[in-house]
Amino acid sequence: MQASTWSGTVTKHDGTQMDVEVPVFIDPESGDVVLGDAKRKILCADYADFAFNDTLSPRVEGKDGFDSGEVLIYKTFIQVWDYYNDIGWNGPDDNGTPTLLMMDMVDEQGEVVQNAFYSDRQWGFQTFSFNRLDPDGECYDIIAHEFTHCVTGASMMSSVYLNDSGAINEGMSDIMGNLIEMAVAYDEDGAWVFGENGLEIMRSMKDPHAFHQPEYTWDMYYGPAAKEATWANDCGGAHINASLLGSISYRLGQAGMSNEEQFYYWMNVILAMTPSTDYPQMAKLLPWCMEEAGFTKYVDAVKQAVEEARLAQTEAPENPSGEGSYLKLAVPKDADVSPSNMRLTIDSVGDEAGGRSFLTWVGADADSFVANVPAGNYTLAMSYWDGENVTADYVLTDDGWEQRVNEESGENARTVSVEAGSVVELPVEGLAA
Numbered sequence: 001m002q003a004s005t006w007s008g009t010v011t012k013h014d015g016t017q018m019d020v021e022v023p024v025f026i027d028p029e030s031g032d033v034v035l036g037d038a039k040r041k042i043l044c045a046d047y048a049d050f051a052f053n054d055t056l057s058p059r060v061e062g063k064d065g066f067d068s069g070e071v072l073i074y075k076t077f078i079q080v081w082d083y084y085n086d087i088g089w090n091g092p093d094d095n096g097t098p099t100l101l102m103m104d105m106v107d108e109q110g111e112v113v114q115n116a117f118y119s120d121r122q123w124g125f126q127t128f129s130f131n132r133l134d135p136d137g138e139c140y141d142i143i144a145h146e147f148t149h150c151v152t153g154a155s156m157m158s159s160v161y162l163n164d165s166g167a168i169n170e171g172m173s174d175i176m177g178n179l180i181e182m183a184v185a186y187d188e189d190g191a192w193v194f195g196e197n198g199l200e201i202m203r204s205m206k207d208p209h210a211f212h213q214p215e216y217t218w219d220m221y222y223g224p225a226a227k228e229a230t231w232a233n234d235c236g237g238a239h240i241n242a243s244l245l246g247s248i249s250y251r252l253g254q255a256g257m258s259n260e261e262q263f264y265y266w267m268n269v270i271l272a273m274t275p276s277t278d279y280p281q282m283a284k285l286l287p288w289c290m291e292e293a294g295f296t297k298y299v300d301a302v303k304q305a306v307e308e309a310r311l312a313q314t315e316a317p318e319n320p321s322g323e324g325s326y327l328k329l330a331v332p333k334d335a336d337v338s339p340s341n342m343r344l345t346i347d348s349v350g351d352e353a354g355g356r357s358f359l360t361w362v363g364a365d366a367d368s369f370v371a372n373v374p375a376g377n378y379t380l381a382m383s384y385w386d387g388e389n390v391t392a393d394y395v396l397t398d399d400g401w402e403q404r405v406n407e408e409s410g411e412n413a414r415t416v417s418v419e420a421g422s423v424v425e426l427p428v429e430g431l432a433a
Helices: 047-053 068-086 140-156 163-184 240-254 259-272 279-292 296-309
Strands: 002-011 017-026 042-046 099-103 117-122 125-129 324-330 342-349 357-360 368-374 376-385 390-397 400-403 416-418 423-426
Touching: 002 068, 017 068, 042 047, 042 068, 047 099, 068 099, 068 140, 068 163, 117 140, 125 140, 140 163, 140 259, 163 240, 163 259, 163 279, 240 259, 240 279, 240 296, 259 279, 279 296, 324 416, 342 368, 357 368, 368 376, 416 423
Parallel strands: 042 099, 099 125, 324 423
Antiparallel strands: 002 017, 117 125, 324 368, 342 357, 342 376, 376 390, 376 416, 390 400
């Protein structure tokens, strides 16, 4: 293969066009132009062939050129690669391992998997997966988020993706993704949100509540530590509780810390973490790293941010704070499913709680579900999972919990009213089946 460059016009998801130039390979025998970079050791290939057929099928330019979305993913990934490289980090894992960008992610039935993620090391590549529906190539924060998952995993040799350590992993990727987006593509992000240049905003570091995430431990939307990581409990709140760390980055920005200073600081935090670092440990680590990195004028700011996020608090307060209320439900003793595979969904009724939905599950050492919700009226549903899919669904009615057997089931759902500062015990009858 011969190294070369490709220039062309691509169409963004809003219909606008832009001219780009990216590195490519050229096969001297066939003349095929392949989407890949010899210098950075990056190759773009088909997801399905790699995942299901054990075949590496590089992206080759066709008569209509390359797919615009894939070119933009590749281009943006290169810019993130370069940003890390400029501080001396060699590739996603700092070892210069070749990188594979797997395009057009689908399941075994050929249905699009609408997600983007770091897919771990496979076949000697550090691999990343993307789909054809989301404009991830236009979202520097998303690409840098996934890249950073490899950075944190490599720096710690591994990562325990469960509970606090999983949430810290996700929160760190949000932080670095946002900082790199501002450095590479935009001067600032006044809203401090994630994914705003794609189809929809997914999270907010400035206002976590806006996207159903907590501002502090045991706040509304907070997910308790789980005994077992499952899809039902978001691996113990890995994505839900990521806001506790991301909001600290926003607060440091408000305290005057520049994006460049933050990137250097958070990189030091990554290098200081262990695979099982939790939020109480992070409460001590963050001020220490601030001092060690030489940013003494921000030590008080990070200490205050840690205190506001209540990172050191592990147990649920006996009574809810502020305007919150507790909904409690004892674990059914005869249920035919592990508590780790049970999820309680609480939907607000009317405008009192702003149309919100809350999720919770049983804590690792708890014997009941506990949810912190604002005053208002709610309906409740309980889902039993087999690991990935819902196997049974119940709704709370005036006669106890009733299993839903079709879409019309649950119309007689009971409305539970809660007042600020109250603790409401829910009945358990009907959940033992």
